[in-house]
Each structure stands twice: as structure tokens, then as C-alpha cells.
Amino acid sequence: MTDEMEMRRELLTALVEAGKFIPRKYLSLEGDLMVTKWPAYRFLNPRRATAIFADDYITAYKNCVRAEIDKNRAETIQPLIKSDFNSNNSGYTNIWMARQHADELGMPYPRYLEFCFHFYLRRQRKQLPQPNQLRPNRDRNPDMAKAFYAELEKFWDDDRKKIEFANLTPMPQYCTDYYAELPAQKIFQDQLLQGFRLNPGNLNIFIGIRVLGLRQLTEDSCSALAPPDIFERTLDIAKSEMHSGSYTAESYVSPSQSELFQACFGVPGIEADKALVCEACPQRAPCQKLRELVARQLKAETGSADPLRLKALEKQRHYTQKSRDKTKALALTGVP
Template identity: 25%
Template sequence: MRLLAVKRADPEQGRIEEMCFAREILEPEDFDLEADLATLAYLDYRYMTPYERTEAFMLAYQKWYAIKQRDSRGRVGRRVQRAHLSAWPDARITMFWRARQHADALGVPYGRYIIAAMNKASDDGTSELPAPNQLYSDDVVAHVSKQLAGLFKSGTIPLLPRDCNPRFFSENYTGDPVQRGALDAIEADIRKTGKVNQAARLARYMRESRLISEDEARCRLGDDLVDAALGERLSNPVRPDQPLDEGVATRPGCFGYYRSTPNTMCGSCPVVTACIERSAVVDRVLLERYGTLDIRGLRNREGDRKRKQRERDRKRAGMTMTLQEERRVLRELGNPKLKQKRLKAKERRDGKKAKKQEVPAPEHGGTKSESQPELEPQPQG
């Protein structure tokens, strides 16, 4: 594939190709929230691009789907597994993208989000595990938010895993927005811990995980608490140094997804100029390839043109059915049960449509679209 080949040859050019690939598949509104989601996502994901986060969500979904599908003999259920997001059809990529956006809006690890959603389906008596587009309905998101809020509060889900991105380690601190956000979350987590346990909690962050330096801790939390933390007995081994090269860029995950609309975080971002330049590069590449930035509209028009051409070809050939309809009729002639199954499925669909039509519309305002998550961050810590 072109995308994978470019990423192997030049990682920086690969990020541009990732953005082009997403713009070719997704609707424009699917990108509107990325700048905000970059500050709401689980801390360890915030250096990842939206494409990388979606691929991580896809891999987590495949992993837990296979685990949940184990039969009574312990064998993993059969299901297509793909190592790269770009290997999926366009419709499935869109599903994974939107489901990942809802997980980011809650600020939770993807595995935890998927497990909670699948457990809800099992508790509801559903025989099949949810597909990606069934992971972000209103009731699923509300259930996941309620379930995981308690895990964050109890500390079962840590602010950062022990094997987190090395850019969060104190020896690699440069003061970029993602690092400052992590330190703010650590400070808030310590302050809302009971006074008796604050020193032990700070010792874990400062001396074991080494996510905050002693100087930063004294500046934020005071000398008394830091002195008490230095006297605490450690229960886990100290993480060794993992310094990064000086040339490693520290850009937020939304880099290149610039928005010019008012009241966004883009205006105060320290790398906004480079972000605008990256966005312009992507626009230029897409214009060279397609001659327009409305790629979805272009593909829809091309699909309509081909469909009408097929209809004209059938009429000229005297065909009354499409090839798909002809194959279906032949299958049902050989197996009458297939026809009965299709008719029952049609009755169920018609019944659902009738129920939806009976539900009165709300008097004031409309309902929230399932494809756009509400930007309410899950309290971490």
C-alpha cells in the first residue's frame, strides 16, 4: 500500500500521507473536533495523531473481540484481523474513527472503553458482540462513562501507565502543552488525595515513575509535602533514565488539523504557524491529486455516474434484474429457507421503521447526532 510504503521510507512524509488518506475517506465534520480531542484524550495518547489513535483503537477492538469470542473449548472465534487501519474498507475506517473520538472525549484508555461497551452488550442479552458503529450510541457512551468514572476515582486506571511515552518523563521535560497538561493532572490527583496519603502519592509520581521533578513538585506543591515524600518508603522499583534525543519534536497530536474558527485552542498553540503550514501542504497534495478538496463529494458523484451507467447497460441488454438480484433468486431456489429468512428480516426492519415514526419529535431543539461526541472530559485520577 502507498501509505505504508511512504511511512517506512520517511516518517515525516508518512504523517502527511496519513492526513491525505483520512481526508480522502472521512467527511469534513469528522475532523472538526480533533483540536479539542487532543486535549481531552487519555494522557498517554496525546502525542499520537488522530490516525495513530484510531489505529490503536482498531487494534484494541480486534484484541478484545477475539478474547470475548472464545468458545467453551477456549478457542478464539474466527474473525478478520488486520494489522493496519488502511487495510479496512472505507466504511469500517469511518466507524473506527468515530468510535475512537467518543473514547477520546471521555479521556479513557481504548481497551477499557471497548471492554465496558462489550460487557454492556452481553448484559443486555445480545448474542453478538457490538460492531464498531455500535460502540458510540448515546446509551453506550453514558454506560461507559459511568462505569469508568469509578475506576479513575479509585486509581484502578492510572493517569499514565508505567510504560508511557518517554516524553512524559521528567528528564525529557521541555514545557510543551501536553507535558504541562500531564503535570496539571498529577497535581490535581495529589491535591484531592487525603492529606495522610498525599506524600505517598507524590513519592510514586516523583521517585518511582519520575513523571515530575523535585523542583517542579516544590514549585507546585510546596517544600513540606516534597520533604515528606522524600522520606517515604518506596513499594516499587525506581524507573531508570530514558533520555530522548535533543532533536525529537514535541508536537501535539492534532498537529496539522488547524481550525480558524473562533474560541478554539489553535490560536494559543505555540506551534500554530507550523501547523498552518502542514495543513496547507496537505491541501496542496490533495489538489494536485484530485483537483478539489471536496473529495467525498467527488467520489459520490463518480459512484452515481457509474451506477447510472450500469442501469443503462442493463436496459440495453434487456435485463430486468441486477446480477446481485439474479444470484439471490438462484440461491433461494436452491434453499427456500433463505427466502423465509430474508422476508422475516424485512418484517423486522419495517417494524423498527414504524416504531421510529410513532415517536414524537422533541418540541424544543433536536437530538444529538451520534457521529459527534460531546466534549466532556472524564476526570482523571
């Protein structure tokens, strides 16, 4: 089996498992979240992204225990039961939802978890937050939610975003050599340009790194950052500095077709006709084809393309029948 075939098989397995374990109302959000999530995760299927989030949650939890409670206990404590990730249960759904909140905010998972744990530690909570407690409920605790988002805005500011973008590991999916007009690629380029406009620095350094070194932007895409004559001079300076060794051209391995599949590719529950991200996506047709394959596989294995909905309906039918039987039994005894 070739590497490409193996990656496609693994993706199909991951999406079928997601369909078995996670309710559709959460899976249906993955298209919109692909647009907002941190760039490092935009080419990971959501089951893989959730596994990474879970590992980062365990690390953040243990770091807090080590620093604030008991450094010896931190070595043995198990804040998550990873065996839960292979079945439908509240524990796995909660960590999935927590990961989605980080994606909604567009934050790297370690930074999101760092903020959440320290937010609650400063409020002297008796216990560290579980995944379903990371995000305060606006309806149940509006004051806590207001404080959470006010502090988050200060924490996740433009300076911190600039640092995180600077530390982002170069990915071939974002190299202009492999540009395929994917929404994930377009959004990344827009973020780089917008970041420079909001927090401008030395333009020739920006061009030297992002255009010549990492090749994440083209000369044309940066041309509006300065008047034409200034831009041309700046570009010449950057090229001269590149020639003298100030910048190094990143060496990329050409991504396979599967490695260019975006995070929402084939995810069950996404309705392409309603999701904005699908409208002009060049992967729309093969994505829908995979989604249909996932549905067939789910039906073959569970009897339904949406097994959790079927399970809920069967549970409701059982409850209704039980209620009717009880009512009938009471009527036969003459008890009102």
C-alpha cells in the same frame, strides 16, 4: 534518510491518507479530542491511533467470543477487515468514529472496549457490537443511552482512573526535562495534580514518584498541595528516600521534534482560528504549515484538497442531471 525525516514523511503520508478516507466533519474534531483523549495517545497521529483502537477492538471481540460463545471460534473469527483501512468506506469511518468516542471520554481503548462489550453482553444481545454500535444513539434509543452513561460513570470512576494513571507507561514527552509548554503536557500535569487532590494519598510517595522518579512534575507545581512548611519537610523526606533507593530515576531517550508533535498536528479540517487548543499552542505555525502541505498533496493526487467533498458534489451533480434528463424524456413523450 534520517529517522527524523522518515518520521515526518510517515506523518505526511498518514495525514494525506486521512484526508482521502475520512470526511472532514470527523477530522475537524481531532483538535478538541487531543485535549480529552487518554495521555498515551496525545502524541499519535489519528490514523495511527485508529489502527491501535482497531487492534484493541479485535482483541476485545475475540476475548468475548472466547469467554461467552465458543473458544475455538475465537481463534479464527475476523471481526474487522483491515484492508478497508486503505480506502474511503463506511467500515473505516465507523472504526474512526468509535475511536473518537473513546477519546472524547478520555479512556484507554482497552478499558473503553471492555466496558462496551460487557455492557451489551449483560443485555443479552444476540450479536456482539460492531464499531458503529459501541455507542448508543441518544436520539434513537434514549433509554439505552441513559443506562450506558450511568454505568460508564460507575465503571470509569476516580479509583479506576488512579490505577490506570499508575500503570501508564512513562513517556519522554511528559518528562519535565523536555517540557515545551504544549497543551498536551500542561493537561497531563493538571490531571496528575487534580487526581491527587481528588484522591489524596501519601504526599511524599507522590513526590517521590511523580517529581523525583518519573520527573513528570516539578517541585514548584506540587508546592500548593500542602502548607509551605509541611511541603518542605515532605520534599526532604522524599529526597532522602530517593537517595536510599526507594525510588528510581526514570531513564528517558530524548524525543525528536516529530515525537513532540501532538495528535492534532497538521490534521486537515482543523480550523486553527476556531479551535481553542490552537490559541496558545507553540506548535501552531509549523502545524498550519504542514496542514497546507497536506492540502497541496491531496490536490496533486486527487484534484482537490477535500476529495471526499468533491466526490459528494460530483455524485449530487450526477443525480441532479439524471433527474433532469428523466423529466425531459417524460415531457417529450407527453406522459404527465
